[in-house]
Amino acid sequence: MKTKMKKAFSGLLTALGAALVVGNVQAEPIPVKMCAFMFMGEGGPEHQALMDYQAAALNWGAKIELKSYVHDKIVVEELKSGACDMANMPSLQARNFNKFTGTLDAPAAMPTYEHLRTVMQTLAKPSAAKYMRNGDYEVIGIQPAGAVFIFTNDNSIKSISDLAGKRMAVLDTMPEMRQLVVDLGMTPVSSTLTNIFQKFNNNAIDITGGPAIVYKMMELDKGLRPNGGILENPVMQGNMQFVARWNKLPEGFAQKSREFFVKNFDQTLKTVREAEDDIPKDLWIPLEGQGREEYHTQTRQIRLAFREQNVYDAKMLTLLRKIRCNKEPTLAECTDPNAE
């Protein structure tokens, strides 16, 4: 009887010991402060997606504490000042931390979502990790935000040169946008973030850019009808990038985080792709023949000009060109001796 009790007792001790050992193995997660850019506010769709990210991040050893912001520029400042350890921001702002990934929004660089998928997958492979880190910062995730299209009230536009003379809204907060509009021969019209589409609907501007989601949400039919349309070729692939101070993260976190966004690629794009399918077929303006060639040439010129100005990263432009040529080897740029 005594032996039995002794055995049971020692068994219990072993079990307790094992539990303690297991408990010790699972270290406490590292707290990480995130400045979260949420255009639609706390509790909105971006926040909801971040809750899933928070839960996944716990598995990778970090406990993310979110603080919400509605202005991306402030998010950048907060990350730089050290007020937060990580932040999410549009590609344009991510360029402040990593020119390579910050070039992903180069015009017409990824004509379809399949191009985008290949790029995302390539960048999420461990072999690409070396390009993700720059100084104190590392890009730990790229989230697709949908293709950006050109909406016009004149469907006779068949190429970029046809845009000359048209009025286009520019944000006062983005001087580089004004420059690009002027360079393309268009007339910039000063606007705020929230009145651009209203201006388009009231005919105060002729051209505007945006993801397909704005077509219904902002009732752009009012500005598009009767003679307008949407250029079928997206002008760029919008994306949000998660940038962190890498020394604030647990070992292996960055790689797992990058893979997380690739895994959720289709789910993330569901709303925008459905919005694209919802646009009436007659509104899409296809670019064909000479117009298409011209579009390729002109967008390429813009990319090269920005490369010369040290805005875009040459390596990323090469990668994007190679992926375009991989999917469509007959493109003129694929045999060009001065290819990107």
Added chain:
Amino acid sequence: MINKLRLNAVLAVLLAFSISGCSVRDMAASGMVSFGNEYMSPWFMASNDTDIMCAMGEGMAAMTYPMGPNIDPLIPMVTLASGMCADEKAKQEELRFLRAMSKNDVPTAQDARTLQKRWTRLAAQRQYFGYQAAVRYFGEPGEKCPAFHDDNEEMAYMFGMFGGMQAVQMDLAVGGAAGVPLDVLPRAMDGLKCVESDKFWGIPNAVAAVVDITKARLDDDQAAIQLGMDRLNLAARTGEAEGVRMVHLIEAAMYMTQGDENGIKNVIRKHVKMKEEYPANPKLNLLDEMATRGLVLISDKLWTEHTGQRTPFGKFGTFWDDQLIPADTLDIDDLL
């Protein structure tokens, strides 16, 4: 002879129905709407049991929806209730998510998110159904305002439009799983402008003010933010004067979107104090209680984020970090 007369009468009634296009279903629906407006709605609005409202919203669906187009004016009220039910379940799951996260329990946190999404999708579908009923009955919003026959119709329209706005927001939160078209948002906002705000406790003006404030914040336009805040305060006072403080819920939801914890706390404190000092309008207890219920949920979220538990019983209107002993309390050393 009598039989022949009876037969003629029946035939005449049938003929009248066939000429006017009335069916038994239509008649039942019209009867239901007038019974609803005359008896159900007043009883219901005076009740302060919001759980009955939730159960009614779900239970009445099968009784009313098959009645065809004539029942449409009653549907937005039913879906507002059933949508609220599903939304509340989603919010309870969010609390479970927060508690699991604080304990580093990933499987429970992810499971809670899954259920939160399922309930949110259902809430969006229900609210959208109510919006669609309002559109069928009153016409597409945005072009011109409907001519309301009475206040019941105007209220149904307001609930329908409000539900439409909520449906889009909820659907976006679940990545479009409920399939609510995005243009419902601007249309419902246009429709809401047709409802006389002062008659409906300031709700339409409060929604419009929140939209303006949100836009002004994105543009960083301080003057426009202040103007919106003034309009929101005015709308709140309309409801406060009538003992229907639904605008408090709209105010707290706005502060929540802005991540302004102090703003939320102040609205909740204001609401609790007012409820103590001025009871709800006895004919409209339910709406005031709905606002309170929504505010309790918001309070629960804050409490859970900070302490891991909901607002403790009897502590609604207070917060975990309230100063228990005022700074100007006498010091024992000065007394002895």
